[in-house]
Amino acid sequence: xxxxxxxxxxxxxxxxxxxxxxxxxxxxxxxxxxxxxxxxxxxxxxxxxxxxxxxxxxxxxxxxxxxxxxxxxxxxxxxxxxxxxxxxxxxxxxxxxxxxxxxxxxxxxxxxxxx
Amino acid sequence: xxxxxxxxxxxxxxxxxxxxxxxxxxxxxxxxxxxxxxxxxxxxxxxxxxxxxxxxxxxxxxxxxxxxxxxxxxxxxxxxxxxxxxxxxxxxxxxxxxxxxxxxxxxxxxx
Numbered sequence: 001x002x003x004x005x006x007x008x009x010x011x012x013x014x015x016x017x018x019x020x021x022x023x024x025x026x027x028x029x030x031x032x033x034x035x036x037x038x039x040x041x042x043x044x045x046x047x048x049x050x051x052x053x054x055x056x057x058x059x060x061x062x063x064x065x066x067x068x069x070x071x072x073x074x075x076x077x078x079x080x081x082x083x084x085x086x087x088x089x090x091x092x093x094x095x096x097x098x099x100x101x102x103x104x105x106x107x108x109x110x111x112x113x114x115x
Numbered sequence: 116x117x118x119x120x121x122x123x124x125x126x127x128x129x130x131x132x133x134x135x136x137x138x139x140x141x142x143x144x145x146x147x148x149x150x151x152x153x154x155x156x157x158x159x160x161x162x163x164x165x166x167x168x169x170x171x172x173x174x175x176x177x178x179x180x181x182x183x184x185x186x187x188x189x190x191x192x193x194x195x196x197x198x199x200x201x202x203x204x205x206x207x208x209x210x211x212x213x214x215x216x217x218x219x220x221x222x223x224x225x226x
Contacts, residue, residue, distance in 0.1 A: 043217035090157050101148040105157030
């Protein structure tokens with residue numbers, strides 16, 4: 001069975017500081033991994049996805065994530081936080097080659113950006 | 116190009132009632148998935164429809180059922196509503212192996 005654990009339900013950073021949101025996964029088969037962002041009263045928007053092409057994945061809005069198989073991690077980073085980055089972030093996993101309509105999501109991390 | 120649209124945006128029901136939520140996929144998409152997002156939680160997969168058939172299902176009781184129409188739109192039906200069914204219901208669509216696009220959801224409150 002697949003699962004995702006997001007470490008830290010709430011992360012607070014100052015504007016311009018590094019953003020690091022942690023995600024660890026469990027999967028019995030090689031996974032696809034995703035990061036989504038959710039703004040208030042909106043649906044989920046895909047930030048980036050890992051599908052084995054490269055371990056360092058660059059996404060939208062300056063975010064990137066690195067797949068580390070040995071650590072079963074897929075942490076999300078951004079060098080410099082912007083006020084507009086304040087939102088809920090979800091890490092998700094699905095089976096590679098399987099039905100990517102079924103995603104297993106973590107509990108989410110709320111990112112607060114202080115001026 | 117309209118993305119994934121869901122209706123209604125908000126809904127209030129009482130325990131024991133039945134509810135139908137609707138979803139129109141993004142243009143060109145033929146696969147629709149439904150997710151339940153309880154307050155403060157990540158979305159949970161309910162089921163996925165393709166070619167008018169349920170193809171995969173998550174760990175939800177039979178009170179949750181769905182349908183997909185020839186135009187690829189979809190409905191989610193929940194019978195015998197419980198207080199615990201209160202949540203944001205998200206619809207997502209895709210074409211083939213392309214990424215999922217999510218709608219803004221229907222907020223269901225069960226009183």
